[in-house]
Amino acid sequence: MLNPISINHLKTACSSCSLHELCLPLGLSETEIAQLDQLVNRKRHCKRGDSLYRAGAPFQSLFAIRTGFFKTQVLHDDGREQVTGFHMLGEIMGMDAISSDTHTCDAVALEDSEICEIPFAHLEQLGRDIPALQHHLHKIMSREIVRDHGVMLLLGSMKAEERLAAFLLNLSQRFAARGYSPSAFHLRMTREEIGSYLGLKLETVSRTFSRFQKEGLIAVQNKEVQIKDMTALKALLSQGSH
Amino acid sequence: MLNPISINHLKTACSSCSLHELCLPLGLSETEIAQLDQLVNRKRHCKRGDSLYRAGAPFQSLFAIRTGFFKTQVLHDDGREQVTGFHMLGEIMGMDAISSDTHTCDAVALEDSEICEIPFAHLEQLGRDIPALQHHLHKIMSREIVRDHGVMLLLGSMKAEERLAAFLLNLSQRFAARGYSPSAFHLRMTREEIGSYLGLKLETVSRTFSRFQKEGLIAVQNKEVQIKDMTALKALLSQGSH
DNA sequence: GCAGCCGTTTGATTTAAGTCAAAATCCGTG
DNA sequence: CACGGATTTTGACTTAAATCAAACGGCTGC
Numbered sequence: 001m002l003n004p005i006s007i008n009h010l011k012t013a014c015s016s017c018s019l020h021e022l023c024l025p026l027g028l029s030e031t032e033i034a035q036l037d038q039l040v041n042r043k044r045h046c047k048r049g050d051s052l053y054r055a056g057a058p059f060q061s062l063f064a065i066r067t068g069f070f071k072t073q074v075l076h077d078d079g080r081e082q083v084t085g086f087h088m089l090g091e092i093m094g095m096d097a098i099s100s101d102t103h104t105c106d107a108v109a110l111e112d113s114e115i116c117e118i119p120f121a122h123l124e125q126l127g128r129d130i131p132a133l134q135h136h137l138h139k140i141m142s143r144e145i146v147r148d149h150g151v152m153l154l155l156g157s158m159k160a161e162e163r164l165a166a167f168l169l170n171l172s173q174r175f176a177a178r179g180y181s182p183s184a185f186h187l188r189m190t191r192e193e194i195g196s197y198l199g200l201k202l203e204t205v206s207r208t209f210s211r212f213q214k215e216g217l218i219a220v221q222n223k224e225v226q227i228k229d230m231t232a233l234k235a236l237l238s239q240g241s242h
Numbered sequence: 243m244l245n246p247i248s249i250n251h252l253k254t255a256c257s258s259c260s261l262h263e264l265c266l267p268l269g270l271s272e273t274e275i276a277q278l279d280q281l282v283n284r285k286r287h288c289k290r291g292d293s294l295y296r297a298g299a300p301f302q303s304l305f306a307i308r309t310g311f312f313k314t315q316v317l318h319d320d321g322r323e324q325v326t327g328f329h330m331l332g333e334i335m336g337m338d339a340i341s342s343d344t345h346t347c348d349a350v351a352l353e354d355s356e357i358c359e360i361p362f363a364h365l366e367q368l369g370r371d372i373p374a375l376q377h378h379l380h381k382i383m384s385r386e387i388v389r390d391h392g393v394m395l396l397l398g399s400m401k402a403e404e405r406l407a408a409f410l411l412n413l414s415q416r417f418a419a420r421g422y423s424p425s426a427f428h429l430r431m432t433r434e435e436i437g438s439y440l441g442l443k444l445e446t447v448s449r450t451f452s453r454f455q456k457e458g459l460i461a462v463q464n465k466e467v468q469i470k471d472m473t474a475l476k477a478l479l480s481q482g483s484h
Numbered sequence: 485g486c487a488g489c490c491g492t493t494t495g496a497t498t499t500a501a502g503t504c505a506a507a508a509t510c511c512g513t514g
Numbered sequence: 515c516a517c518g519g520a521t522t523t524t525g526a527c528t529t530a531a532a533t534c535a536a537a538c539g540g541c542t543g544c
Contacts (some may be wrong), residue, residue: 074391077480082395096391098384105391124377128370135366141383142340148390149316149338149347153324155397156441160531190491199398201532206493222492222540238319402501433522443502448523464510464522 032130039126040064042117046109052093054106059097061117065089068113069188073196074105083197085147086110086171086189089178092118095141110188155199163198164208165236168218172227183230187223274372281368282306284359288351294335296348301339303359307331310355311430315438316347325439327389328352328413328431331420334360337383352430397441405440406450407478410460414469425472429465 028036043066046052052063055075070087084105087093097103098120127134154163176182187194191202191209198205212218217233219226227233270278285308288294294305297317312329326347329335339345340362369376396405418424429436433444433451440447454460459475461468469475 074395076395076399080395080399082391082398084391084394095384096387099381099388100384104388124373124380128373128376131366131370134370134376138366138379138383139341141380141387142337142342144387145338145383145390146341146346148387148394149324149326152326152390152393152397153316153318153322155394156324156438157318157322191493192491196398202492203494203533204531206491207531210493432520444522445503445524446501448521449501452523 028130028132032133035126035130036133039122040116040118042119044115044117046070046113046115048109048111050109052107052109052115053097053103055103057103059094059101059103059120061119062092062094062123063107064092064116064118066114066116068115069110070107070113071110071189071193071197072105072107081196083189083193084151086197088174092140095144110193151197160198160200160204160208161211162237163200164194164205164212165217165233167194167198168225168227169230169233169237172230183227185225187225270372270374274375277368277372278375281364282358282360284361286357286359288312288355288357290351290353292351294349294351294357295339295345297345299345301336301343301345301362303361304334304336304365305349306334306358306360308356308358310357311352312349312355313352313431313435313439314347314349323438325431325435326393328439330416334382337386352435393439402440402442402446402450403453404479405442406436406447406454407459407475409436409440410467410469411472411475411479414472425469427467429467 042061044052044063046068052070065087067089070093071083072085072087072093073081073083075081087107093107094103096105123133123137127137154166158166171185171187172182175185189197191205194200195202195205200208209218209220212233213220215232217227217229217236219228284303286294286305288310294312307329309331312335313325314327314329314335315323315325317323329349335349336345338347365375365379369379396408400408413427413429414424417427431439433447436442437444437447442450451460451462454475455462457474459469459471459478461470
């Protein structure tokens with residue numbers, strides 16, 4: 001699902017913005033790239049803790065992350081909240097809002113971040129002129145659906161250790177695809193946010209980290225994680241006890 | 243999210259096929275509707291137990307359910323499987339496959355069903371000519387994302403009783419939107435399939451049904467369900483203990 | 485640089501749901 | 515219509531994760 005594409009490659013492909021998810025594999029002409037650049041030229045900064053948008057806000061634009069890290073979360077009537085994803089450089093947020101012209105989740109920056117705003121009506125217009133772009137938008141939305149199904153599998157049928165292993169391996173892959181180390185990275189989110197995403201309490205997340213460390217699978221110290229035994233982590237996943 | 247639209251209304255809106263999800267709210271011209279009809283005119287029958295498609299199969303078309311009932315499920319390497327959704331008349335399946343040109347889940351008929359095949363390349367082409375159709379496709383994909391987020395909330399933060407209540411209320415709503423009774427319906431799926439969808443074991447599903455019955459919330463007898471106290475069921479959801 | 489607060493770890497205990505098992509019921513098929 | 519396999523129900527017991535609680539550590543802002 002994720003190709004190992006270097007960060008430099010990304011920067012070359014799209015002039016103003018490292019939107020590898022939006023503009024990378026299109027093979028567009030120069031004119032078309034220029035149109036796209038124009039579409040995407042509204043930049044915005046978010047400080048750690050800022051909401052890029054909140055559930056209920058009217059929908060205008062998708063957002064592409066240039067730099068930084070976000071969580072998205074849905075809120076239930078009774079105040080319960082569920083983190084639905086963590087999002088990094090090159091990923092697109094806000095697609096849930098298209099269906100009702102209203103955002104259905106909050107997007108919160110977990111570190112100071114820079115985003116590109118993509119007015120959705122313009123994007124649709126441009127898609128009509130550039131079939132490859134239209135198709136690519138569909139792929140991006142479809143990828144989000146596939147990702148969500150993966151999370152459903154995780155939440156519906158895995159136990160704590162498997163969930164955390166899957167989480168770490170997923171982050172590892174995504175960092176690798178962006179040219180960062182797949183085996184050592186900084187967690188931007190708290191144990192509680194990880195727990196919310198994985199359907200676990202924060203204490204369970206913490207205990208499971210500790211157990212992984214004791215067993216030599218990883219080294220954790222606060223938010224710094226180092227994967228020591230990738231193979232064993234993967235094994236944890238595929239031979240799931242059921 | 244679901245409007246109370248009668249089944250007759252659906253049939254009027256789209257001549258060959260009750261695709262309320264695809265063609266209902268578009269306000270298309272007659273020519274445009276004719277184009278759409280042509281797009282959608284490949285019909286297919288599925289017997290109970292048949293797979294409409296399987297994970298790994300090449301992607302060509304989306305599928306709209308004319309009549310019948312489906313489940314979709316993703317499979318994990320180790321044989322574990324997770325039901326990702328139950329789908330009824332008027333709903334569209336297969337959007338997960340766009341991202342990789344390969345289906346990522348199985349779609350299995352839970353009763354004899356009739357579907358319309360929608361060649362996706364044609365749909366994209368038509369979307370370029372008919373902006374309202376293009377936008378509507380985006381809404382449908384977005385709706386799937388929102389739905390999946392709802393399931394993630396359910397799996398990540400609800401307990402067994404709440405999950406089952408949410409499940410029953412969701413079915414109720416969807417039957418109501420199609421002109422069927424919201425309070426008495428036939429479950430097409432087994433307890434095990436319900437359990438897979440809700441992240442519970444079949445015994446837990448069965449016990450929870452029994453408890454609901456004892457408490458007068460529903461009457462169940464095998465696959466026939468009758469909701470006796472909708473208000474109490476809803477209350478179970480919104481005042482969730484956490 | 486220090487105080488205070490938030491986040492994390494770890495332990496003891498509880499509990500919701502899973503597991504194992506057996507009986508009952510349903511349903512499709514020959 | 516009867517048989518046999520599949521599905522469902524219910525019970526007894528186990529277990530993984532939640533809860534409650536306390537101590538610790540590390541940022542952050544003053």
